Amino acid sequence: MTIRTDPEGNETDALFELVELEGREVLEIGCGDGRLTWRYADRAAHVTAIEPFADSIARAQKRLSEAPNERIEFRNITFEGFAAASDADVFDVALLSWSLC
């Protein structure tokens, strides 16, 4: 057996109850290895998932190369750097998952 995170779907159930993702432009801040990204991305129009730690984002990008998904874009960048280069009013949903502390 490999590690299974939230096979019960508690996290995605709560997410889908709280926000409509269909057709939305999503920014995920601190996506880590994309653990959560994969579980909701197919509902969104597009997901920009950013992560400052190279090892984590490398795992996410490796998985994306193995299972391409045009809706997902993983980027190795800090939020400060990303925000500084971004226009206002771009995203419908921002997801700050386990990364505020």
Next chain:
Amino acid sequence: MVHALEEIHRLLRPAGSLIEVHPALEVPSVEIRSNGELLFSEDDPGFDYEDDLRHAEAAVATVVGRGVFAIDERRRLELRTHASSVKELRDHWAVAGAYDPEEKEETLVRRQDEMYARAKAVLDRSPGAEIAYVEPATMSRLTPSPSVPK
């Protein structure tokens, strides 16, 4: 953290939403179950990020207090990470937490090792049982205030 939340407000469209998830102020636990029966449950003695959680809560409270965001709804949830062995679970956390620059206190590390040793003993005598790390968390939906300039 407050500045980051203000920047998120700028990036969001006026009708957008911020979904914020962070661990609840409760100690995570380790559970072992076999066919649904709970065989082992202990709090993680390595839990040492209560201050970080309080800072996260304070940052959210600050931006809500300033009127940057309003909290619409909150959900409490449990995130469970399942593994078939103590080693598999601890290896997973070693990778996941590798970026954390803070070293745990020696006492906490020893107590954590002891807890996992007890868990391993239960797993070793319970074929087919599964270990899980259980993290209580809070998920909130916040709406950006249209009156705050960008």
